[in-house]
Amino acid sequence: MGYDIERFVGYVNEGLLCSICRDVLEDPLQAPCEHAFCTACIHGWLVHHSNCPEDRQVIDVSLLRPLYRYMKNDLNRLQLHCRNREYGCEMVCSLESIDRHERECEYSQIPCSNAGCTVQIERRNLDGHLAVCEYRSRECPNGCGFTILSAEDTQHNCVAELRTELELLRSEMICRVEEAKHEMESRLDSQRRHMVQKESILQNEIEELKSQMSRMMSDVRSLMAAERQHRQELEQAELEKQEL
Ligand SMILES: [Zn+2]
Ligand SMILES: [Zn+2]
Ligand SMILES: [Zn+2]
Ligand SMILES: [Zn+2]
Ligand SMILES: [Zn+2]
Known part of the structure; x- marks a missing residue:
């Protein structure tokens, strides 16, 4: 057009x-x-x-x-x-x-610059509107640290705001602690599994050593018996020699 x-x-x-x-x-x-x-x-x-x-x-x-x-x-x-x-x-x-x-142009319609405000206004009147806009905001004068929208000015209650914030922080903290607990438990669990494995390996090694030991003992016993036999035979031979 x-x-x-x-x-x-x-x-x-x-x-x-x-x-x-x-x-x-x-x-x-x-x-x-x-x-x-x-x-x-x-x-x-x-x-x-x-x-x-x-x-x-x-x-x-x-x-x-x-x-x-x-x-x-x-x-x-x-x-x-x-x-x-x-x-x-x-x-x-x-x-x-x-x-x-x-x-x-000062007479052009423009939207209010405050977030949330739907007012359309001539550019030349914007400053006047911003001074009374329900969506203008300011820091709480009592120092609670919150920004107050003008529309909610009379409902602002520092204690209530801070309590809500505190509740939020508390539940966040509980969440974090729970997470840390779970993490710790699962780590302990895996360590425990690891130890059990190690223990059974050691047990096997001990059993193996025991059986080796008992084999050696029986070898020693039979060697000693043979030795005794041998000595008796020598003594016997000595006696027979003297008799001759
Ligand atoms: Zn033509
Ligand atoms: Zn045309
Ligand atoms: Zn113009
Ligand atoms: Zn506005
Ligand atoms: Zn406040």
């Missing part, structure tokens, strides 16, 4: 009007037949048509070009009123600079 022709000061050349919306060209494009349109208007038109709305010549989006420079200059030099004229803005400036003005 173009700029409402009512906003312009003085005569506007017919050639600077959009053939579709009949307003002054906004963001213009030109067809090969030299008819000009607002970008939004001609793109909308070409969704369902494939010709120039003025002379029915066949066109499509790829054939659209920027406006001739001299026309663009004429367009940019047109003088028009700020769109906030009905709210009191008396600014008249060139089409080229109207966007910049309107972005900063």
Whole structure:
């Protein structure tokens, strides 16, 4: 959609009007037949048509070009009123600079800058609104450290706020302690399992040593018996020698 022709000061050349919306060209494009349109208007038109709305010549989006420079200059030099004229803005400036003005216009409606506030207000009245906005906030004057929204000012109770905070901290702490306990228990558990394993290995080794020991003992006993036998035989032989 173009700029409402009512906003312009003085005569506007017919050639600077959009053939579709009949307003002054906004963001213009030109067809090969030299008819000009607002970008939004001609793109909308070409969704369902494939010709120039003025002379029915066949066109499509790829054939659209920027406006001739001299026309663009004429367009940019047109003088028009700020769109906030009905709210009191008396600014008249060139089409080229109207966007910049309107972005900063004191009469533009802007949202309140406080989070949560849905008020829309003229830029020039924002400071006044901020002073009374229900969503403005301040530090508690009693030093509890909380920020109080203006809307909740009378309900603010330092003790209650601090108690809630304390409860929160307490339950958080309990949670943490529980977690630490679980962690510790599971670590102890795994250590215990480890010890049990070690113990059974040691037990096996002891059993093994015991059986080795008893084998050695029986070997020693049989060696000693053989030795005794041997000695008796020697003594016997000695006796027989003397008798001879
Ligand atoms: Zn248009
Ligand atoms: Zn045309
Ligand atoms: Zn303005
Ligand atoms: Zn507000
Ligand atoms: Zn407080």
